[in-house]
Amino acid sequence: KEKEYDYLVVGAGLFGSVFAHEMTKRSKKCLVIDKRNHLGGNVYCEEKEGINVHKYGAHIFHTNDKRIWDYVNQFASFNNYINSPLSLSKGKLYNLPFNMNTFYQLWGTQTPQEAKAIIDEQVAKYGTKSPKNLEEQALSLVGKDIYETFIKEYTEKQWGKKATELPAFIIKRLPVRYTYNNNYFNDRYQGIPIGGYNTIINGLLKGIETKTNVDFFKEREQLEGLADKIVYTGKIDEFFDYKHGQLEYRSLRFENELHAIENYQGNAVVNYNDSSFAFTRIIEHKHFEFGKQSKTIITKEYPEAWDPSKEAYYPINNDKNQGVYQEYKKESQKLSNVIFGGRLAEYRYYDMHQIIASSLTKVEEILGIEK
Ligand code: UDP
Structure with missing residues (x-):
């Protein structure tokens, strides 16, 4: 071996950065390249008016895994931000995720028994034993009112397809909570890194x-x-020059607005369910860090059809794409000198904590370290 580097890391997102960090720690020589004009992949933030703007979509760190929490805390301290999005639906504001506050706002129910009775009745009436699509899945999990108020139009905008034409698994994990708790995530650890993801x-x-x-x-x-x-x-x-065909994605377009007011919407995330709005949510970035700047920056998030000139955000995990992906995966396993990892190389929608875990696992696998 007389090559200059042990590893060439293509892509400076979380997978590549964690990999390079761990290998460098073990005295391997790495070169990390990225086609963008900055490092960080989609967690990259751009500072504007003293506010960290999540340029490629809002990122909220959460994990149940103490190992991963300790890992990221080596590089930054985290604030105590808790994601508690609101949903504007049919002209009214509701708390998310679906919890006792939402049920009170929707039906005026006060006790878990009252709310559960309504959901159970609707699930019995509109649900099915083996849901064949997203609509049937939602009706079987949460009933008609919640589906129609919070899910149907949002999902159809997000994916550009009728809910009856979407796979059920997209909303397999819709949390319903019979407590007055607006924390979107169930994980033990959550927050935004102080100083931003950069x-x-x-x-x-x-x-x-x-x-x-x-x-x-x-x-x-x-x-x-x-x-x-x-x-x-x-x-x-x-990587394989599309020899087995092109994988499909859903893209997003972000429209930023600077407002000369301190506080635009009072919350970091407001979802817009109704189809009358072309965007799915408005992010007000300063609230991720409890910012007190005199101005504010908001981002409207518009779902878009994907083509190769656009960012590939969400893999479209239908049977056709999974079939194509499996062909590439087989191909990739034949190459002993290339490691494939991360959302785009594994064609999987990963959260940040999952990417970090998968990169650490890959390093351990390579080094033959037992966990
Ligand atoms: N969803 C919905 N209504 C909402 C928020 C989410 O119906 O107000 C559904 C929608 O189908 C979406 C999925 O839940 O594609 C996952 O949304 P989430 O915001 O959890 O994921 P993200 O897009 O932030 O990764």
């Missing part, structure tokens, strides 16, 4: 060689020649 990325990549504005596919041969192994975190179909 602090974590910079901590992970400290002392590691990085290059931005480098497109792997434009200089593939030369780049591949630099390292013994490649860690590839981009789209898996692109």
Whole structure:
């Protein structure tokens, strides 16, 4: 071996950054490249008016895994932000996730028994034993009122398809809570890193060689020649030149607005269920960090059809795409010098804590360390 690096990491998101950090700790030499003009992948934040703007969509860190919590806390302290989104539906504001506050706002019910009786009755009337699509799944989990008020129109905007044409699994985990608790997540640990996500990325990549504005596919041969192994975190179909066909995604368009007021909506996240709004939610970034700036920045999130010129946010996990992905996966397993990891290379919608765990597991696997 006389290559310059042990690992060439393609993509400076969480998977690649954690991988490079762990390998560098073990005296492996890494080069991390990214085609964007910054590091951090989709957790990257852009500072505007002293506010960290989540440029590629809101990221709220949460995990039940103490190991992962301790891991990220090496690089940043976390504030005590708890995600408690609101939903504007049919002209009224409701608390999410579906809990006793929501039920009170929806039906005027005060006790868990009253709320449960309504949900049970609607589930019995409209639900089915084996739901075949998202609509049937929702009706079977939460009944008609909740489905029609909070889920149907939001979901159809988000995915650009009728709820009856969407797979049930998208909402398999719809939490219904019979307590007055507006915390969206059930996890033990939650928060936003103080100083923003860039602090974590910079901590992970400290002392590691990085290059931005480098497109792997434009200089593939030369780049591949630099390292013994490649860690590839981009789209898996692109790596294989789309030989088994193109994987599909759902994209998003973010429209930012600067408002010369301190507080626009009083909460970081407000979902807009109704189809009369083309966006699905408005994010007011300063509230993630309890910001007191005199101005505020909000982002309207518009779901969009995906094409290769757009960011690939959500994998569309239907049978067709899963079939195509399996072809690429088989192909990838034949390459002993390339490691595939992360949302795009595994064609899977991962949360941040899951990506970190999967990158750490990959490193341990490579090093043969027993957990
Ligand atoms: N969802 C919904 N109404 C809402 C929020 C979410 O019906 O107010 C459904 C929708 O189908 C969406 C899914 O739940 O695709 C997951 O949404 P979540 O906000 O949890 O995921 P994110 O898009 O933030 O990753």
